[in-house]
Amino acid sequence: MHRPSVLQGIRDVAALAPPLFAFGVLFGVLAVDVGMAPWLAVAASLIVLSGAAQFALVGLLPAGAGAVLVAVTGLALRHVPMSAALARLLPAGVGRRRRLALAYVLVDETFGLTVIAARRPGVVIADYKTGADVVLVVNWLIGTTLGAVLGRLVDPTRFGVGELFPLMFLGLAAPLVRGRRAWITAVAAAVAAVAAVTVLPEAWRVTGAAVAAALVGSRVRE
Amino acid sequence: MSELSLVVVAGLITFASRASYLWRRSSTVPASPFLEVFPLALFVSLATVGLAAPDGTLEVGPGIAAGIGGILGAVLGRRRILWVIGAGAAAFAVARLV
Numbered sequence: 425m426h427r428p429s430v431l432q433g434i435r436d437v438a439a440l441a442p443p444l445f446a447f448g449v450l451f452g453v454l455a456v457d458v459g460m461a462p463w464l465a466v467a468a469s470l471i472v473l474s475g476a477a478q479f480a481l482v483g484l485l486p487a488g489a490g491a492v493l494v495a496v497t498g499l500a501l502r503h504v505p506m507s508a509a510l511a512r513l514l515p516a517g518v519g520r521r522r523r524l525a526l527a528y529v530l531v532d533e534t535f536g537l538t539v540i541a542a543r544r545p546g547v548v549i550a551d552y553k554t555g556a557d558v559v560l561v562v563n564w565l566i567g568t569t570l571g572a573v574l575g576r577l578v579d580p581t582r583f584g585v586g587e588l589f590p591l592m593f594l595g596l597a598a599p600l601v602r603g604r605r606a607w608i609t610a611v612a613a614a615v616a617a618v619a620a621v622t623v624l625p626e627a628w629r630v631t632g633a634a635v636a637a638a639l640v641g642s643r644v645r646e
Numbered sequence: 647m648s649e650l651s652l653v654v655v656a657g658l659i660t661f662a663s664r665a666s667y668l669w670r671r672s673s674t675v676p677a678s679p680f681l682e683v684f685p686l687a688l689f690v691s692l693a694t695v696g697l698a699a700p701d702g703t704l705e706v707g708p709g710i711a712a713g714i715g716g717i718l719g720a721v722l723g724r725r726r727i728l729w730v731i732g733a734g735a736a737a738f739a740v741a742r743l744v
Contacts (some may be wrong), residue, residue, distance in 0.1 A: 439727060439728055440727070443731070460649060461649075464649055464650060464653065467650070467653060468653045468656075468657075471653055471654060471656075471657035472653060472656050472657045472660055473657075473660070474660050477656055477660055478656075481652070481653070481656055485649070485652075489647040489652050492652055492656065493652075493655060493656070493659070496656045496659050496660065497659055499660075500659050500660045500662075500663040500664075501663060502663075502688060503660065503663035503664045503666070504663050504666050504667070505680070505681060505684045505688075506664070506684070506685070506688070507663070507664055507665065507666045507667040507668050508666075508667040508681050509681045509682075509684055509685060510667075510668060511667040511668050511670065512681060514668075520669065523665075523668045523669060523670075524665055524668065524669060526668060527661065527664040527665040527668040527669065528661060528664065528665075530664035530668070532688070532689070532692060535685065536685060536689055539685045589696060590692060590693045590694075590695070590696025590697045590700075590709070590712075590713075591693070591697075591712055591713075591716050591730060591731045591734035591735065591738075592727075592731060593689045593690075593692040593693040593696065594689070594690075594693040594697075594713065594716040594717070594720070594730050594734065595716070595720075595726075595727035595728070595729075595730035595731050595734075596689045596727065597686055597689035597690050597693060598720040598725040598726075598727065598730050599725045599726075599727070600685060600686040600689070601686065601720075601725070605679070605682075605683060606683065606686055609683040609686050609687050609690075610686060610687075610690045612687070613686070613687040613688075613690035613691045613694065614690055614691075614694045616691065617690070617691045617694035617695045617698070618694060618698060618704065620691075620695070621695060621698065621699045621702075621703070621704055622704065626702055629691075629695050630688070630691045630692055630695055633687075633691040633694070633695070634684065634687045634688040634691040634692075635684075635687075637683075637687035637690070637691065638680050638683050638684040638687040638688075639680065641679070641680075641683035641686070641687060642678070642679035642680040642682070642683055643679075
């Protein structure tokens, strides 16, 4: 392990820890609210480890398994290009077990930090992401446990958690907006996202908009 | 299907998509402009959907103000993440008060 890279990953994700923690609490609260046992809410955070998919799961639970799985699939599809993008950043020497561990925590936040870190010299990407991933998983699990146990005693929405969480993604996008292609991709993504809100089902909006914008951006010359 | 089975299947779908390229031992993913810009497209989409349609439908509210504040924060703070979140949160708070 390249210690400086691990520590850098831990430091970088620590900045995102408070909103992630609050979101974990919110998930725990909502899961218990729809009738899920507290242990199952925590198990969902451990097994699925995807905020968007978990919120879709608890939100659509009353609608049945079919609705949940269609939504989860729509949300999960964005991980395919994410997986390809991260695979490109890893050297061939990284073993399969390590790759699968990195895949298990292929979440938007640490993926974004990793893509940004890959632009810095001297960062060992697998070690950087491992450091960030460990903090993220522990943070997410503690948040979920707290929310599931305290249930209705806490109301994280009072602090505007739901509205402020997207700012984190804006923050992850900001360092990547450099050059003509990036600017056009960013504008295309914003336009595609607004269009997706009006025409696509909720679970497919982000994946649809991101793929459409990336197709536009990939055709632009630098 | 029990709730536990549903959670496990959701986890398997999510993991399968995450491991789709990463499971290969050697780096066989070719360089492509699509993969280069996909992360940016993803984050802007996540931010836009979350800020412009927090409840699922488009609405002009504090979320839009937070987005504008976040962009200003990015410009003033040389694209640093904390500047974006801080300026966006401040704009959100002001817009909610107004």
